Amino acid sequence: MSQKQIDRRTLLLGAATLTAGGFLCNSAQAEDVAKLQTLKAGKPRLSPVDLQLSGPDGNIGSLTAQRGKPFLLHVWATWCGPCKRELPQLDAFYAKLQSPAIIPVAVDSGAPEKVDAFLKKAGLSHLPAWTIDKHKFKEWLGTPQFAIPVTFLIDAKGLVRATSEGGIDWAAPDAMAQYQAILASAGN
Structure with a gap:
């Protein structure tokens, strides 16, 4: 040969x-797409979430401002294939909420204006274009590596009560009921 x-x-x-x-x-x-119910509140872990968000036009937000009410922190990236598949469902779900307790943030995706342009180009008109600093996020997690998309259930004290790595089935027929139940379970 x-x-x-x-x-x-x-x-x-x-x-x-x-x-x-x-x-x-x-x-x-x-x-790997999970149902929202996988975010059942367990024992608090990690330090209270105290991360700064950046938005278009220089807008600054802080997750500390959410104290007093539970919420979901959904972390994604513009370059992430599973995130791109999940975002249309999340956008449609987000549009149904009168006062959303979901904070979607892009990590390692460039400036907020770049994320905003990505969302507009994809036709995702309901999601805010918040970004988070990758290094500060890793520092808060206490690990140099993390999977995305990832969704955290944060309780009213700012503590992580549950985590779901991978996509969420935001289009499930019972997604709204699951969403309301998991927020109630972390209400403190």
């Missing part, structure tokens, strides 16, 4: 392996 034939076989085998891996990865991601 010549070196050329071996190289060609190696190349074809490698391409087939990558293709199969891609299909498996995509199917695993589709199954």
Whole structure:
């Protein structure tokens, strides 16, 4: 067998392996969508959330301002494939809320204006374009690595009561009831 034939076989085998891996990865991601009810309140963990948010036009927000009421902190990124698939459902769900207790924030996605342009281009008109500093987020988490999308259930004292890594099924028929129940469970 010549070196050329071996190289060609190696190349074809490698391409087939990558293709199969891609299909498996995509199917695993589709199954990783969780229901909101996975965010049942448990014992508080992590220090109280005290992160600063940046918005378009220099707007600054703080998660400390949310104290006194439970909320969901949903962290995503403009470059994240699973996030891009989930955001249309979240946008539609967010639009149904009269006073949203969901704070979606982009991490490691550039300036708020870039995130705002991304949302507009994707036709996501209901989600705010908040961003969060990746390094401060990692510092708060206490770990250099984290998965996105990730949703945290934050109680009225600012403590994390539950975490759901991966996408959430915001379009589930019972999503609104789940949302109301998990917020009530963390109401303190």
